[in-house]
Amino acid sequence: MSDTQMNITDMYAALGISDNVYRFSKEILDKLQTRFEQIDKNAEYNQLKVLKAMQDNKVSEACLLGTTGYGYNDLGRETLESVYASIFHTQDALVRPQITCGTHALALALLSNLRPGDELLSPVGKPYDTLEEVIGIRPSKGSLAEYGITYRQVDLLEDGSFDYDNITKAVNEKTKMVTIQRSKGYQTRPTLSVERIGELITFIKGIKPDVICMVDNCYGEFVEGIEPTDVGADMAVGSLIKNPGGGLAPIGGYIAGKKECVENAAYRLTSPGLGKEVGASLGILRDFYHGLFLAPTVTAGALKGAVFAANVYEKLGFKVVPDGIQSRHDIIQAVEFGTPEGVIAFCKGIQAAAPVDSFVVPEPWDMPGYDSPVIMAAGAFVSGSSIELSADGPIKPPYAVYFQGGLTSGHAFFGIMKTLQSLVDARIVDI
Ligand SMILES: *Cc1c(COP(=O)(O)O)cnc(C)c1O
Numbered sequence: 001m002s003d004t005q006m007n008i009t010d011m012y013a014a015l016g017i018s019d020n021v022y023r024f025s026k027e028i029l030d031k032l033q034t035r036f037e038q039i040d041k042n043a044e045y046n047q048l049k050v051l052k053a054m055q056d057n058k059v060s061e062a063c064l065l066g067t068t069g070y071g072y073n074d075l076g077r078e079t080l081e082s083v084y085a086s087i088f089h090t091q092d093a094l095v096r097p098q099i100t101c102g103t104h105a106l107a108l109a110l111l112s113n114l115r116p117g118d119e120l121l122s123p124v125g126k127p128y129d130t131l132e133e134v135i136g137i138r139p140s141k142g143s144l145a146e147y148g149i150t151y152r153q154v155d156l157l158e159d160g161s162f163d164y165d166n167i168t169k170a171v172n173e174k175t176k177m178v179t180i181q182r183s184k185g186y187q188t189r190p191t192l193s194v195e196r197i198g199e200l201i202t203f204i205k206g207i208k209p210d211v212i213c214m215v216d217n218c219y220g221e222f223v224e225g226i227e228p229t230d231v232g233a234d235m236a237v238g239s240l241i242k243n244p245g246g247g248l249a250p251i252g253g254y255i256a257g258k259k260e261c262v263e264n265a266a267y268r269l270t271s272p273g274l275g276k277e278v279g280a281s282l283g284i285l286r287d288f289y290h291g292l293f294l295a296p297t298v299t300a301g302a303l304k305g306a307v308f309a310a311n312v313y314e315k316l317g318f319k320v321v322p323d324g325i326q327s328r329h330d331i332i333q334a335v336e337f338g339t340p341e342g343v344i345a346f347c348k349g350i351q352a353a354a355p356v357d358s359f360v361v362p363e364p365w366d367m368p369g370y371d372s373p374v375i376m377a378a379g380a381f382v383s384g385s386s387i388e389l390s391a392d393g394p395i396k397p398p399y400a401v402y403f404q405g406g407l408t409s410g411h412a413f414f415g416i417m418k419t420l421q422s423l424v425d426a427r428i429v430d431i
Contacts, residue, residue: 014355015414016352021340021421024431026201028311029413030120035307036083036409039300046222046296050331053086054293064286071280080288081276088229088236088256093239094255094266094276097284102142102218102239105253109214109237110134110177112268113261116148123200124192125155128185128216142367150174171207178204181216182228186394188321191329194224198231205232212261218242219330219386219404222299234258240288241385243331246298247407248291250284250382298387299331302405305389305412306333309403312416318342319398329388336400337428340364343393345426346401347377349419350391353411354379364395372396389415 009173012022031291063076072079077096084093099105111134112118120135132138136145138249144151154166180200184191192200204402215228229236235257238251255265266275269417311324312332319336322328337343344364351362357379364373373395380388386404389411403419406412423429 012414012417015418017414017417017421018424020431021417021424025312025413025417025420026309028315029308032304032307032311035190036304039303042225043222043296043300045225046299048316049087049225050083050293054289055084056080056086059083059289064289066281066283066285068100068280068282072277073346074279074281076285076289077279078276078293079083080285083292084254084256088227090256090262091259092262093254093256094269095260095283095288096254096269097252097288098214098269098279099253099255100251102216102237102242102253103128103134105132105237105239105255106179106214106216107134108253108265108269109235109255109261110144110179111147112264113212113214113235114144114147114149114176117174118154119150119172119174120144121167121170121175121178122151122153122180123162123170123178124180125153125179126187127134127179129220131179131216156189156264161419162196162203164203168207171204171211175208175211177212177214178231179216180215180228181218182220183216183218183332184321184334188334188400190322190326191220191332193327193329194220194226194228196229197228197233197342201228201232208215212258214257214261219332222296222384223303223329225333229256234377235261240291241382242294242387243299243302244292245288245385245387246291246294247382247385247387248287248294250287252284252288298407301407301409301412302387303328304409305406305416306331306404308413309333309335309416309419312420313319331404333403335403336398336399338397338399339428340395340399341426342428343395343399343401344375345422345428346419347375347391347393347405349422350377350389350415352422353380353389353415353418355411356381357364370394391419 063079067074081093133140137142212234214235215233217238240252310320313335314320314324321334362377364375367374376392378390389406391403
C-alpha cells in the first residue's frame with residue numbers, strides 16, 4: 001500500500017505536481033467520497049437506462065455500419081433515433097451528424113416549428129450567446145426576426161426565481177413556443193434543475209396548453225436521473241460533442257420530442273418531402289452508439305471534477321458557482337478570480353493537463369462575436385469538444401473562468417491540480 005502511495009506521488013511529481021499541491025488536493029478529495037458515491041449512483045441508474053434503451057430497440061451489429069449516398073433505409077440511424085427517443089421518453093428523435101453543433105440543433109428546432117407571425121418567449125432571461133443571432137436579438141442573416149417571428153423575454157427575479165407575473169403578461173395569442181435554457185451558460189444565475197423546469201412548463205401550459213416548450217439541454221444530459229422531456233418539455237435539444245456523445249462522437253446534435261416537432265425539424269434539416277428518410281450516416285454510427293453507452297460515466301467523471309474544483313477554490317477563498325455543496329444540474333463550474341492573472345493562470349493549467357497540445361500556452365485573444373478578449377484552454381481529441389477537459393474565460397470583470405469536462409474523473413482531478421499548481425507557481429495563491 002505504501003509502495004502504491006509512493007508511486008502515485010512520484011507520478012504526480014513527474015507530471016509537474018508538487019508535493020504540497022498534491023497533499024492539499026488529496027485532503028479535499030478524501031472528504032468528497034460520499035458526494036462522489038451519490039454521483040456514481042446516478043451514473044449507475046443512467047447506465048441501466050441507456051442499456052435498456054439499446055436492448056429494447058434491438059441494437060444489432062448491423063446498426064454499427066453506415067450508409068452512403070441518400071442513406072435510405074439506414075437501419076443504424078433509425079435505430080439510434082429510437083434509442084434516443086426511449087432514453088428521453090419521447091415519441092421521436094432526430095440524431096444526426098448533419099446537425100453540425102448545439103447552436104445548429106437549437107436553430108433547427110426553432111426555425112422549423114415557428115412560422116411568420118408567431119412569437120417565441122424566453123421566460124428564463126437572455127439565452128446563450130450564439131442564440132442571439134438565431135433569434136435576431138443581434139441582427140443576422142436568416143434569423144427568426146428576418147422571417148417575421150417576434151421574441152419576448154422575461155428575466156429571472158433577483159433571487160433566481162421565475163417571474164410568474166410577467167410571464168403571465170408575456171404569454172399572448174401569438175406565443176407559439178417557449179425556450180428554456182437549463183444550463184447557466186456564461187451567466188451567474190443558477191442552473192435550473194429538471195424539477196424546476198417542470199414547474200415552469202406546468203405553469204406556462206396552464207396559461208396556454210398548446211404552446212411548444214423547448215429545453216436547451218446542453219451540458220445537462222445524464223446529470224440527473226430524469227430529463228426535461230420527463231417533466232413536460234415538448235423537445236429537448238443538445239450537442240453530441242457535449243455529454244451525450246460520451247467524448248467519442250466527433251460531431252452531431254439531437255432533438256428528442258413530440259413526433260410533430262421532430263418531423264418539422266427533419267423537414268427543415270433535409271427538405272420538405274424528404275424529412276427523416278434521407279441522411280447517410282457514413283461510418284459515424286459506431287461512435288454515436290459507443291459514446292452514448294459511455295455517456296453516463298463520462299458525465300459522472302466531469303461532475304466529480306466540477307465538484308472537486310468548487311471545493312478547491314472555495315477553500316482558497318474564491319467565489320465559486322455552484323458552491324462546494326450545492327446540488328448540480330449541469331457540468332459547468334464557474335470560479336471568480338477577480339483578476340486577469342487568475343483566469344490566465346487557471347487556463348494555462350488546464351492546457352498543460354491535456355493529452356493533446358499540452359505544450360501549447362493559451363493566450364487571451366479578440367474572438368469574433370465577443371466584446372472582450374477571451375482565453376480558452378483545450379487539448380481535446382475532438383476539436384472544440386467541451387465534454388473533454390476545457391476552460392475558458394472572458395478577460396473582463398468579474399474575471400471568472402468556466403471549467404468543464406474531463407473524460408475520466410482521474411483526468412479531471414489532475415487538470416484541477418494543474419490549475420492549482422499554475423496559480424501557486426504564479427504566486428496568485430498560497431497553500
Ligand atoms: C454549448 C451550448 C450551446 C451551443 O452549442 P455549440 O455546440 O457551441 O453551438 C447552446 N446552449 C448552451 C447552454 C450551451 O452550453
